[in-house]
Amino acid sequence: MAKKKAKLSLLQKRMRTGYLFILPWFIGFVLFYVRSLIMTGQFAFSELTMNAGEGGYSLTFTGLDNFIYAFRAHATFKQVLTTSIGNMLVDVPLIIFFSLFMSLLLNKKFPGRFIVRAIFFLPIILNADAITAALELSAAMMNGGISTMATEVVENATATSSGMSMDYFIDLFMSLGIPTSLLDYVMAAVARINDIISASGVQIIIFIAALQSITPSMYEVAKIEGATGYETFWKVTFPMVMPHIVTNVVYTIIDNFARSEVVELAYDTAFTQFNYGLSSVFSLVSTIITCIILVVVVGFIQKKTFYYN
Amino acid sequence: MTQYLDRVAKTFQDEDQRKSLFNDVKNLLISIGRIAILVGVSYVILSPIIGIIVNSFSSNKDAVNPMVYVLPHEPTLEKYKLVIERMDYLPTMLKDLAYSASLMVLQILVCSMVGYGFARFNFPLKSLLFGFVVVMIVIPGHSIMLPLYMTFKEFDPLGLATAITGAPINLMGTPIPMYIMTVFGCGVRSGLYIYIFNQFFRGLPKEIEEAAFVDGAGVWYTYFRIMLVNAMPSVITVAVFSLVWQFNDTFYANLFLIPENIVISKKISSLQMVIANVDKILEANIQELYLDAGIVLVILPIVIIYCLLQRHFIEGVERSGIVG
Numbered sequence: 001m002a003k004k005k006a007k008l009s010l011l012q013k014r015m016r017t018g019y020l021f022i023l024p025w026f027i028g029f030v031l032f033y034v035r036s037l038i039m040t041g042q043f044a045f046s047e048l049t050m051n052a053g054e055g056g057y058s059l060t061f062t063g064l065d066n067f068i069y070a071f072r073a074h075a076t077f078k079q080v081l082t083t084s085i086g087n088m089l090v091d092v093p094l095i096i097f098f099s100l101f102m103s104l105l106l107n108k109k110f111p112g113r114f115i116v117r118a119i120f121f122l123p124i125i126l127n128a129d130a131i132t133a134a135l136e137l138s139a140a141m142m143n144g145g146i147s148t149m150a151t152e153v154v155e156n157a158t159a160t161s162s163g164m165s166m167d168y169f170i171d172l173f174m175s176l177g178i179p180t181s182l183l184d185y186v187m188a189a190v191a192r193i194n195d196i197i198s199a200s201g202v203q204i205i206i207f208i209a210a211l212q213s214i215t216p217s218m219y220e221v222a223k224i225e226g227a228t229g230y231e232t233f234w235k236v237t238f239p240m241v242m243p244h245i246v247t248n249v250v251y252t253i254i255d256n257f258a259r260s261e262v263v264e265l266a267y268d269t270a271f272t273q274f275n276y277g278l279s280s281v282f283s284l285v286s287t288i289i290t291c292i293i294l295v296v297v298v299g300f301i302q303k304k305t306f307y308y309n
Numbered sequence: 310m311t312q313y314l315d316r317v318a319k320t321f322q323d324e325d326q327r328k329s330l331f332n333d334v335k336n337l338l339i340s341i342g343r344i345a346i347l348v349g350v351s352y353v354i355l356s357p358i359i360g361i362i363v364n365s366f367s368s369n370k371d372a373v374n375p376m377v378y379v380l381p382h383e384p385t386l387e388k389y390k391l392v393i394e395r396m397d398y399l400p401t402m403l404k405d406l407a408y409s410a411s412l413m414v415l416q417i418l419v420c421s422m423v424g425y426g427f428a429r430f431n432f433p434l435k436s437l438l439f440g441f442v443v444v445m446i447v448i449p450g451h452s453i454m455l456p457l458y459m460t461f462k463e464f465d466p467l468g469l470a471t472a473i474t475g476a477p478i479n480l481m482g483t484p485i486p487m488y489i490m491t492v493f494g495c496g497v498r499s500g501l502y503i504y505i506f507n508q509f510f511r512g513l514p515k516e517i518e519e520a521a522f523v524d525g526a527g528v529w530y531t532y533f534r535i536m537l538v539n540a541m542p543s544v545i546t547v548a549v550f551s552l553v554w555q556f557n558d559t560f561y562a563n564l565f566l567i568p569e570n571i572v573i574s575k576k577i578s579s580l581q582m583v584i585a586n587v588d589k590i591l592e593a594n595i596q597e598l599y600l601d602a603g604i605v606l607v608i609l610p611i612v613i614i615y616c617l618l619q620r621h622f623i624e625g626v627e628r629s630g631i632v633g
Contacts, residue, residue, distance in 0.1 A: 011431075017528050018430025022438065025423040025503065028493025029441055033448065036456035043455060102350065105343055118619045119351045122358070125553045125615050126608060197353050254447055263451045271563075276455055283452040294447065 043280035066281045074278070077265065081286060084260035088293070091196065092252050094189050096245060099200040103207035104237075124201035199255065203248045210244040211237070239306040246301050253294055262286040365389065365602035372594045388602040395583050396576050398606055405573045406610060408484060409555040415491045416502055416551040417544055423494050424506025425532055429518070439507070445500035454564050461486040461565060486565045497558050502547045509543040510536065545621045553611055573607055 044066055046059040070077050106117055173183055189196070214237065222232045257263070262282060270279035320326045359379070364372075365388055367381040374382065392398070427439050463477035464470060464486075470478045480486050490496050494503065517539065521531040537544070562572040569575045580603045581596050590596055 014430055015432040018426050018432040018435075021426025021430065021532075022423050024419055024492065025442075025494030025499075026438070028490065028495040029445060031493065032457060032460070032490060032495045033441075033445060033453060036453035036460070037448070039456035039459070040452055105347060108343075110340075110343075114620065116347055116351060118616070119354055121619070122354055122612075122615075125549075125557075125611055126358075193353060194357075197350060250447070254449065258449050258451075263449065266451050267454070270455055280455060283449075283454075287449060287452045290449070291447070 040280045040283060043277050044284050046277060048276040062277070066277045067285075070278060070281045070285070077282060080261045080265050081289070084257075084262045084286070085289065085293070088253065088256045088260065090185065090188055091192070091199070091256055092249065092297075094192075094196050095200045095203060095252050095256075096248055098196055099203035099248065100207055100241070100245075102200070103204050103211060104233075106204065107208055107211045120204060121201050123198035124205075126198075199252070199259075202255075203252060206244055206248055206251070207241060210241050214240045242305045246298055246305060249297055249301060250294060253290065253297070257286070257290045260286075361601045361604055364598050365605045367598055369595055369598075372598055388599050389606070391584075391588065392580070392599055392602045392606060395587065396573070396580065396603060396606070397570065401570050401573050401576065402606075402610065404571050405556065408571050409552055412487065412491050412496060412555050413548055413552045415488070416496055416499060416555075417547055419492060419494045420499055420502035420547065421506045421537060421540060421544065422532070423503045424508075425510050425536060427503070427507045428510035442500050442503050442507075445495070446498075446504065450560055454560075457486075457490075458564055461489075480565070482566045482568060484565070484567050484571055487561055487567065490561075497551070497554050497561060502551060505543055505547055506540065509540055513539055542621075545618065549615065549618055552614065556611055577603055577607055 042059065045061060045063060047062045047065075049058055049060075102120065106113070106120065170183065170187070174180070218236050218240070219232065222236050227235065263286070266279045266282040266286070269275050269282060320330060363379055363381060366384045366386070367377070368383040368385045368387070370383060371377045371381040376382075423442075427435065427442070458481075461480045464480045465477035470476070487496065491499070513536070517535060518531055521535050526535070557574060559572075559574050559578070561567075562575055567575075569579070577600070581600050584590050584596050584599045590599070
């Protein structure tokens, strides 16, 4: 009995130390996240006026006015929201496939591997807003010399750079009977290759780490049983990487959302037009939609995911 | 010639040799394909950077000369001279590096502590609380930016500031909000770092700690002197991530109105305006060259740090806890 009591108190002591370790984060989370989310919710349902003289602000409850304005009257919100979500739905699968493919290539041993990896992870360290904008411009200019930096070039960059007529190929594929929607998707993918590559650095890292963590004995077994490389990929590599596809999808959706136009719109509305209530509505609506997409997509993938342990 | 043909014919008759030849050709094709893809993608990544570097050395004439492609005819350092002056480069860069590095140290300390707490201690509501960490990663910064702005504009923790000075303190325009947020584990992408550390500590064998306990080390001593040292791969990973992302961050820098002479990436955004207004360089093409020189200067230290650490960094990422 006495022994049990002593053990219990040790457990409790460990418990208390555990709380001590996470305490700073917990305080921050409550102070900055929980409180802020509640306030954002409040702002969305009210009209906020800054008191210029003595500082502070006052809220007047307006009910759903802000929401109604955002969806019925605001000029660009609905359009920006739908394009942001559309882009997300196009980009996420592309980024996942691309990064999986690239990590498979990079995981092999070949001369110069370190240099290639260093290049591939460069986009992670160069993803500041100002730098990204300049890089995009520069990418367009590389395709047409310094003097031809008109904006049209940016849009047609992929078409003109190779010196062949893209229209010809599009016509060709159209007449071959390939569905237009598929063709559009591929075209969109090609046009955004820059964005996709620069957005998939972290995902490649995660996939490489996942590939490294697969035990070699599995491949040995597959080889002894006479599996081809194709079969090995689908029966061993892919299922083992599957849990990390979930991680990557989550990361990609969040990352994509954080860079989307809705976020910019919300920021502008708050800090250049000083319409805090409306900005909160934009933030809230887009966050909720993203969360719904996250839950649906992750739930769907998780159903198909194979967990080794 | 006939000898050669004979040999080829023999090769094709023998099944084993045919197979091995076929395999050789297949492997060759695969590796050529791989090299092509890797070179292609590397080009897509590097080309804008090459473009920026080239532009930054071009003279005004080169900018309008359609014959110029990649190599400028009259390379010049004049762009750099002006940009260094206008950006007040060296002092700003040093201040920014000090700012980012101090926040990096805080991030490592706080996030590893929290990650360790989640990984090694059992307490009620643990999984719920860890769920909150994930929520923190998921919530986009912009959805809480307004309340954060308000909080720090009239910073009044527990009414202390009002009690002492009679009014809440305005922390806008100083880096203090960033430090406060980071100390409380809510800095730039702190959630992600907590997650990384948690995964890594969970992967370390428990025996290390038990040995330390048996030898009479306290919990805090074990954490600082043993666990943190063992977690070096993930410490390096988080160090690189947090230094770089802090350095690149403009979201919080703009939100807290942190002055330009601490955050150099903000200077980049205003550089074009400065060049246009102060130096009366009004052609967009030419302004672009100055902007490119500025960008080269800003990313230079980061790229150097990255090159120095990249081997450790990539190994760290592979071994550390990004993957559970």
